[in-house]
Every structure is written in structure tokens, then in C-alpha cells.
Amino acid sequence: MGRLFGTDGVRGVANADLTAELALGLSVAAAHVLAEAGTFDDHRPVAVVGRDPRASGEFLESAVVAGLASAGVDVLRVGVLPTPAVAYLTGALGADLGVMLSASHNPMPDNGIKFFARGGHKLADELEDRIESMYRGHASGEPWDRPTGAGVGRVRDYGEGFDNYVAHLVGVLPNRLDGLKIVIDGAHGAAARVSPEAFARAGAEVVTIGTDPDGLNINDGCGSTHLEKLRAAVVEHGADLGVAHDGDADRCLAVDHEGNEVDGDQILAVLALGMRDAGTLRQNTVVATVMSNLGFKLALEREGIQLVQTAVGDRYVLEEMKARGFALGGEQSGHVIVLDHATTGDGTLTGLMLAARVAATGRPLAELAGVMERLPQVLINVPDVDKSRVTTSAELSAAVTDAERELGATGRVLLRSSGTEPLVRVMVEAADLEQARAVAGRLADVVKSALG
Secondary structure, three states, rough: OOOOEEEOOOEEEEOOOEOOHHHHHHHHHHHHHHOOOOOOOOOOOOEEEOOOHHHHHHHHHHHHHHHHHHOOEEEEEEEEOOHHHHHHHHHHHOOOOEEEEEOOOOOOOOOEEEEEOOOEOOOOOOHHHHHHHHHHHHHHOOOOOOHHHOOOOOOOEOHHHHHHHHHHHHHOOOOOOOOOOEEOOOOOOOOOOOHHHHHHHHOOOOEEEEOOOOOOOOOOOOHHHHHHHHHHHHHHHOOOOEOOOOOOOOOOEEEEEOOOOOOOHHHHHHHHHHHHHHOOOHHHHHEEEEEOOHHHHHHHHHOOOEEEOOOOOOHHHHHHHHHHHOOOOOOOOOOEOOOOOOOOOHHHHHHHHHHHHHHOOOOOHHHHOOOOOOOEEEEEEEEOHHHOOOOOOHHHHHHHHHHHHHHHHEEEEEEOOOOOEEEEEEEEEEOOOHHHHHHHHHHHHHHHHHHH
């Protein structure tokens, strides 16, 4: 059996892979592991539990709450809120544990469980491994140590969480958004209420789409993975910009006033320049993954800003930021982390800060995003190959060297094994799209012949 925890919690098809029994058992195990680790310090522990609007979140939330309370943990149930809201409230309320039920940008049938430690930070891999080990042990028949009487956890709804989180978002903005018209696509997800409210309180005129969740329509043809409706709405309403979230609102992508996409790399570039000018870009450095567009790196170099790159995954970006004291990092997909104000990617905060930069400069988003030119990027997935040999094949290494020589300083090659599938990802960037396609195609052929 494979590891339950992936790079972003436990995720799968709700009621098939992710069952009520699994949710309950993992919650009990988490409570016991954190107690053994000394997290609770002999006090009565408190957990914040939130979810996105998926229908399956209703029964999974009940299972998680039951598991925590049965282990002696008091529960503050915050209802439907974004993942970063649960992380924020876990820290702001001094809770010992946070639990979010969401499968982010995945389709509606999926769901997931993510745990946050005290302070609203993601659990370390070692703690996740211990939780999984304890869960498996007790699933095999080992009895739990169960409190009784007054020792069981108490459960109450914490409706104040919505206002507390929105007030936090608006309160950290460097300036207001008065005079801006902004379209918000909430992906029929966790930000459907939060994001429009935050932008409105910050002074923007707000137009909304994708803000009527019914439990079944999350991410369905809307949000950060489907920008078509947002593009059309921005143009139709003559808006200054549009902001799109994913299901749990830890991502943000944008479109300019003409409906052109502004991706995570461009958002990072705009925020980096704003933070540099404000003196808040610590060590004059941004953290991003190896998948960031080469144009992003070249733009930062022109502006005298350093770039540190990590493996793919926002958790690796966050680890690097925390370890070295950096303030800004993120991914091309729209996970942007502003560590002074959030412990994880926060799509609403990102959108607000992007809009604040537009308002402060008086320049349109298209002009601000133009600080970087996105070089053509071609990605080919090569399936059914031995991905374990991607770094050891002499034939493949020689082909990569030849490709890099051909592309020169204005191109880049990246070969990466998939973490979840038997395939190798071939990514090529070049100043010319046709060249990128040609080089990527040749490398994909070599991957097939060398690793097939």
C-alpha cells in the first residue's frame, strides 16, 4: 500500500478512496501523535476545522470533528472557508491543530484532508508519517486510548472566523483599491463569499462570477483552471482586471483589462517589484520552482532581484522561504506566498496585493505584467518509460546537452520524472515557439528510445 500523504495532504475520490472511516481515523491519529510530540503541553487541545463547499465535505467534516472530539480535542468549526483562512485562524486563535477538507482544483468527486500545526504551518513529513503509521496500526485492531466523561472534546461553530479573516486580509494591504472595477471568479468554491467581501471592503467595485456553490459545481468550467468566462466578463464589464481562484482559494491567476492571462510568474514579478520599492522584499530575493518561465528569471535579473529555485511544489517553496528568511515565493500555477502575512499560498491575499499595486501606480495590469516576457514553453509528457533512469541515461544526457547548446542563453531544457505516474515530463523553452516544439519533440523521442 502506498503512502497516504502526498505533497498536499491526503486526497482521493470521496467515499471511495477517502472514506468517513479514514477521515475519522486520521483525525484521531493526528490528535494522539501531536499529544505524544508535546504539542498540547498538558493543556486541553483546540482544533480549527474548515472545508470547501463540496457535497462530500459535509459528511467528511462530521467524521473529522467526531474523531477529534473523541480524542479529547475541542473543535472550532468554521464552516466553508479557504484553506489559507483555516491556516490563518489556527495561528490567530492559538489553536493546536487546523484541519481543512478540500481537494483544491481537483474535480468535484474528489476531496482531501490537510492538517496544519500550531501557528498555521503545514505538518512536517515526519509528523505525517507518524500519523499514518498510528492510523494503520489502529486500523489493524490496536485499541485507542479514549477519554470519557468531561475528557471528551467539545464542539462549537465559530462563525466569527469569516469576519476575522476578511479583516486580516484588508488590514495588511498597503493601500486601498478605490476606483478599480474588478471581476472575481470564485470557482464556486471556498472563496465564493470571502473574496468578493474582501475586495469590496478594500474599496473596489466588484463584479462576481463563479460565486454560487451548490456542492456539485466547484471548479466546473470556472476558476483558475478555466479562465474563459473570466476573460469574457472582464471585457464585457469594462473592468480593470479579473481575479480567479481555485476550489480552496490558495491560488490566484489574473487577467488584464483586455482579457489576457496574467499567470503566477507574472504576478510574482509585479509583487516583487512592489515589495522591493516598499523595502519589504527581504534579501532582495524571490523563491520559485524550476518550472518558472525563463522570462521570469530574465526579468528579475534586469531588475537586480535574485531568484532562488526549488523542486516543483509549493511546500518546497515555503520550506526554502522559512529556512532562509525570504518574504515572497510561489509557482507559475498561482500559488503565491507572502510570508509576512500568510503561512501558505493565499489566493485572495495575492489578488488583493496585485490590485493594490495597480491602484498605487495608476498603471494598468497589462503594463505592470509586461515587466516580463513569457518565453514560449512546450511541455510533453512521455508515458510508459522507466522514469528512474532519467538522470542516469548517457544517451539522454547527451541529447539534453546538444539541445541546450542549440538553445543557448535564451532557452532552457528541463526533464522531470512525474511523482505520481510512470512518465517523464519534457519541458523546453525558447525565444521561438517553433524551435521549442522541435527541440521538445526530439527530446521526447530520445526519452522513448532510451527509457522505453
